[in-house]
Amino acid sequence: MVTNMFSSGRYLFSFVLIVFLASFGESTIEPLRRDKWVKVINKIGVDLHVHCKSKDDDLSVRLLHPNESFEFKFGLQFFGRTLFFCRFWWGNEAHWFDIYDDDRDNQRCYYKCWWRVQEFGPCLLDGTTGEYSQCSGWNKELRHLHGAAGSTQPLGTANDTRIFGEH
Numbered sequence: 001m002v003t004n005m006f007s008s009g010r011y012l013f014s015f016v017l018i019v020f021l022a023s024f025g026e027s028t029i030e031p032l033r034r035d036k037w038v039k040v041i042n043k044i045g046v047d048l049h050v051h052c053k054s055k056d057d058d059l060s061v062r063l064l065h066p067n068e069s070f071e072f073k074f075g076l077q078f079f080g081r082t083l084f085f086c087r088f089w090w091g092n093e094a095h096w097f098d099i100y101d102d103d104r105d106n107q108r109c110y111y112k113c114w115w116r117v118q119e120f121g122p123c124l125l126d127g128t129t130g131e132y133s134q135c136s137g138w139n140k141e142l143r144h145l146h147g148a149a150g151s152t153q154p155l156g157t158a159n160d161t162r163i164f165g166e167h
Helices: 003-022 026-032
Strands: 035-042 050-054 058-064 069-075 083-090 094-100 113-116 120-123
Touching: 035 050, 035 058, 035 094, 050 069, 058 069, 094 113, 094 120
Parallel strands: 035 113
Antiparallel strands: 035 069, 050 058, 050 083, 083 094, 113 120
16 A cells, blocks of 8 residues: 555656646747758858768758758757758858757757857857847867868868868
């Protein structure tokens, strides 16, 4: 009989907790999520090529016309650090950016990590204001790719094939 009381108490506690969290809506549950939704929107004004990768996943090259978007979802590593980086190129310009860095983005974009890409760099959607106000410049050096150590050529330039291969 004592076992049944503890068992019933656990179910009641679980039910109350679920109802409590649900009453606050998605904003309360979002920080508990372990998956992310990344969206890249071309706001440059010309066709933009995008190639995103992680250590384990190559999302292939995408061509985005002005105002078009590309998106992907992924689950975070429970132990470790999730990192996706993208190369962007248009005309004679080529840049790269860490589109999702767990150290930087896990708390600030919760589930939706939506970026508006502009000539000066990407801007992250602020979930509170609904504005793309968290702007970043392009990455300067490639610190997270293996095999590039000791090289004197700048990485992420238009002719660099060590990162993304031939295009």
